[in-house]
Amino acid sequence: MRHYLADRTGLTAVVRACRTAAGRTAAKARDESGSAVVEFVFLGTLLLVPVVYFVIAVGQVQGGSFAVVSAADHAAKVFAATEEPGAAHSQAAEAALVSVQDFGFDAGDLTVSIGCGSGACLEPGSTVTVEVALDVPLPLMSGLGMSFARVNSSATQIVEQYG
DSSP states (O other): OHHHHHHHHHHHHHHHHHHHHHHHHHHHHHHTTTHHHHHHHHHHHHHHHHHHHHHHHHHHHHHHHHHHHHHHHHHHHHHHHOSOHHHHHHHHHHHHHHHHHHTTOOGGGEEEEEEEOSSOTTSTTOEEEEEEEEEEEOTTOGGGTOEEEEEEEEEEEEOOSOO
16 A cells, blocks of 8 residues: 555656646747747748749849840941931940930940941941940949949841832
């Protein structure tokens, strides 16, 4: 009988210890309630901001590539359609500038070079090649002058033989 009472007293102590530990765990859980929301918002913001910035940057590079293709095409067409050789270069450069500005890029980031095939530039049947390059600035930091990427395009146009 003594042995049974000794075991029962030990069992009571174990049950009491378990209840105390469970009470501490419940109190600890009550102290940390709501912290998962804070952690989720913090980590979500920390991960989401760079992803959104990257998507904006890729979109800006894509816009820059559309701008240079349009600028090269328009400049080549304007150059080939101009009748005066002296005004052809300035009008083609102006057409490229307007086309790039339509896409929201600055004139300072644009480089235009015009080359003619064999012979004079505006002889009937000759070719005119316009190469356009654009430095795409970092998104939301265009005033700092840092380039994110450089995109370029070229277009060739044949001067009409019978004007």
